[in-house]
Amino acid sequence: xxxxxxxxxxxxxxxxxxxxxxxxxxxxxxxxxxxxxxxxxxxxxxxxxxxxxxxxxxxxxxxxxxxxxxxxxxxxxxxxxxxxxxxxxxxxxxxxxxxxxxxxxxxxxxxxxxxxxxxxxxxxxxxxxxxxxxxxxxxxxxxxxxxxxxxxxxxxxxxxxxxxxxxxxxxxxxxxxxxxxxxxxxxxxxxxxxxxxxxxxxxxxxxxxxxxxxxxxxxxxxxxxx
Numbered sequence: 001x002x003x004x005x006x007x008x009x010x011x012x013x014x015x016x017x018x019x020x021x022x023x024x025x026x027x028x029x030x031x032x033x034x035x036x037x038x039x040x041x042x043x044x045x046x047x048x049x050x051x052x053x054x055x056x057x058x059x060x061x062x063x064x065x066x067x068x069x070x071x072x073x074x075x076x077x078x079x080x081x082x083x084x085x086x087x088x089x090x091x092x093x094x095x096x097x098x099x100x101x102x103x104x105x106x107x108x109x110x111x112x113x114x115x116x117x118x119x120x121x122x123x124x125x126x127x128x129x130x131x132x133x134x135x136x137x138x139x140x141x142x143x144x145x146x147x148x149x150x151x152x153x154x155x156x157x158x159x160x161x162x163x164x165x166x167x168x169x170x171x172x173x174x175x176x177x178x179x180x181x182x183x184x185x186x187x188x189x190x191x192x193x194x195x196x197x198x199x200x201x202x203x204x205x206x207x208x209x210x211x212x213x214x215x216x217x218x219x220x221x222x223x224x225x226x
Contacts (some may be wrong), residue, residue, distance in 0.1 A: 003130040005149060005216045012206040019149060022216060023127040024099065025108035025136075026154050027069035031061050031189075033120045034068060038165055049175025050182050051164040051189065062164040062189030064145035064220055065126060066157030072098060075116045088114045098152040105136050111152070125221040126150050129194055139221040143190025144197035146204075149216050158204050158211065164189060169211050178203070190220060 003021050008014045035058045042053040051060040072092050080088065087110060091098050101107040105123065112118045125139045128149075135141070147157035162171045163182050171178065181200045184191060191197040197217045204210050 003128050005128070005214045006201065006205075007214045008205045009212050011208045011210075014202065014205055017214065019128070019214075019216075021128065021131050021133070022150055022218070023125075023131045023133040024102040024150065025105065025123050025125050025152075026065055026102065026150050027108075027112060027121050027152060028063075028065065028067035028124050028154055029069065029121050031058065031063060031067060034165060035061075047173065047175065049173075050162075050171060050178070052166065052171075060164075060185070060189060061187070062160055063124070063142055063222055064157050064159055064188075064190055065124070065147045065150055065154045065218060066145075066160030066165070067154055069153035070112065070115050070117065070121055071153045076114055077116045077118065080114065084110075084114055087111075102152045122222075126218045127221075129217045129219055131219075135221045138223050140224065142188040142220050142222050143186050143192060144194055145190055145218045145220050146197050146201045146215055147218060148213055150218065156211065156213075158201065158215070159185070159189065159191075161211070162204065169209060177207070188220070188222075 003019050004016050005019045006014050007017045035053055039053040046054055048054045051062060076088055098111060101111045108123050112121060125135055127133055145157050145159055148155040161168050162178060184196050186192050194217060201215055
């Protein structure tokens with residue numbers, strides 16, 4: 001199967017585009033941390049719709065790619081070893097090097113350990129739905145996300161932005177347009193099957209107010225919470 005993404009630069013006009021293989025680790029802020037950080041912003045103009053922050057604790061969680069992963073500009077941890085300092089300098093100088101570190105769990109965790117907020121983040125593993133690479137040991141499939149092609153800090157997800165943590169275009173204020181799709185999301189805030197994810201993407205991209213760009217239907221894998 002080819003690695004395909006879906007490009008939309010005009011409302012409702014979606015074309016397939018072959019891309020490079022996506023199969024790597026991604027850093028992601030733990031959802032309970034992200035939710036608590038965003039809650040004050042949403043309480044200024046409360047909307048009790050979808051999974052948007054409203055209650056003290058989330059009524060539904062999201063564990064996909066759109067969770068503000070660690071970037072090179074984030075604050076480094078104190079007390080780094082000499083080797084960690086060398087690694088941090090290399091990461092800061094070479095943007096693509098961070099993605100190289102995301103190819104194995106060991107080096108991805110080395111990247112994670114460089115930052116002060118490492119404990120507030122986790123690793124997930126993602127692959128494009130056309131990719132056959134086997135997931136790492138201990139990482140189980142949790143659902144399908146729809147997002148821009150992923151990098152080490154994650155990617156813009158139309159599930160997250162429209163139904164959980166709105167930062168860009170957000171959602172319809174009534175919370176009805178995507179209610180059927182929201183009800184299909186599993187306990188991880190993702191779709192259980194590829195077709196449901198694809199149908200949601202098509203419906204989203206047929207709205208004239210939504211975000212344009214290249215979207216992948218990504219399989220997301222995560223280690224169970226201990």
